[in-house]
Structures are given as structure tokens and as C-alpha cells.
Amino acid sequence: MPRLQFQVTAFAAGLLLMVLMFAPAGIVYAAEANNQQQAVQIAMRQSGGDSKLLSVDTIRNGNGGVVYAVKILSNGRVRVFRIPKSQ
DSSP: OHHHHHHHHHHHHHHHHHHHHHSOTTEEEOOOBSSHHHHHHHHHHHHOSSEEEEEEEEEEOTTSOEEEEEEEEETTEEEEEEEEBOO
């Protein structure tokens, strides 16, 4: 019985590792914002350094909440910051 439990645990660990490897790495979740301008300020602060704003979109998520998706170019990489609107 312990051998079977080890095999199941090893399988679950391997599956979790694969899920984490293929998760989108460019998405960052950050603090809440009152409006788009504040969301951009938060994202620029989080990205640090020399950053360029590419776009900002207001998105309604599956729970009915509003999220600002701020796309920033930083150090040659595009990152998307998903910042929830404060309530």
C-alpha cells in the first residue's frame, strides 16, 4: 500500500510541475486601483526601471468584477498586469 501511495504522490507532483511550467509567465497580479490611471501607475511601479505603456483595457471577469489589464514593455519583455478595481 505505501508503494501505491508514493506513486500517486509522485504523479500528482509531476502533474503540478507541468501545469506550472505551462502557465502564462507574463501575467502579474497586483494591488487594487480606483481607475485606469491609478492601475497604470501601480503597474509601472511594479515593473520598475525603464518601462513603456503599451495598452490598458477594462475587463469584466467571470465573477462580475472589473479588472484593469495593463500591458507594459519592460527590459524587452511584454508583461500584463491584471489589477482589480477597488470596490
